[in-house]
Amino acid sequence: MRYGMAALPLLYSLTASAHEPGTLVWTDDSYSRMKALAMLQSLNASLLSHPSATLTLESWCGAHHLADDARVVARRVKGADKPLPPGAREQLGIGEHDEVRYRQVQLVCGNLVLSEADNWYVPSRLSAAMNQELDSTDVPFGKVVQSLHFRRETLSAQLLWQPLPTGWEDQPLPSDVHRSATPLDIPAHVLQHRAVLLTPENHPISLVVESYTSNVLAIRDAEPAIAP
Template structure:
């Protein structure tokens, strides 16, 4: 089940899929669930209000001490491919025979993968130099095509996981705490957007999936103030 965006941020423990073990202590209790929801909504709002996910995650990484050096870098995942999502050709404004290329990039802070971005782009709407750079380097797509003065049109932003039950904001009873680790899936938030060039033609469809590592705060950061 997917959850519509409300308006708060999130809290949790690392999932089994987390890339790098970090000492975190998200426990399954009502207060932790409320904090988790608040953190997740805060991150979502920050991402939606700034054009660069990389810089937003870098600020998040530094503010929440996710790594010693709060520097987010892009890492190209090679040798992978994914088919176009349903309806993508209509969103890109292309016909059935138009060539589309796929690129996946991870945004990493320290040893933690914070985001995995699937990007389907239309090579015929880019220059030869842009296509060459996208094929051979780790440079983020937005930086490669920045001379096109593109704009971002957000299609959707949704929580993939909610630490609180449906109807919690209308008085639904929170689940009792078990005091066991709070179970969180590998991906907690997803954004879908189309990048449109200054000629009003779409150049790319991007799906950004944010991992549970955005909540991998050290236990000292999570501990309540005495």
């Protein structure tokens, strides 16, 4: 069963390891699609209800056995650059000529990149020591600026991939439940959050766009498809 979803293969990894899970091939049937949707909705709810994406992903990694060592680490992508999204200066409360810096960090569990965070921040609202640490280390932004006691305001949370078509819950149960041997194509990014970080005085310091990869679905154990 296919719903016309142009996509990329599941595993978005760093270097292969004999001690890490291999590529999980989800089968293209209603059972797999319902399971994938349930997992994405569960992860989305957890991310929205907890302040730390790193700790949420670490819990997710351990619960679903994504790696032997369920520990999530941040890896800054040096030299990365991206223009400000439309409307970002208004969201950050800055003028046309105010400086904005860009930082990209990947959150990695084992050999799997689970998310990529694009971060545009206002250096004039941070201390010199904070700016130096952001420029020279891999330390996550939130940890660097934690002394500001910032809060996070979520602007949007969007599923980038819909495993099931609109209105599927009102349709009869398909006859192909868990009977396909065809691999399910899943796009490279499946979920995206957009948020602003603000000081207690409501001064925006950062706009962050977090794109979660298909590796959040790279569960170690898959149930085999039943032959027709």
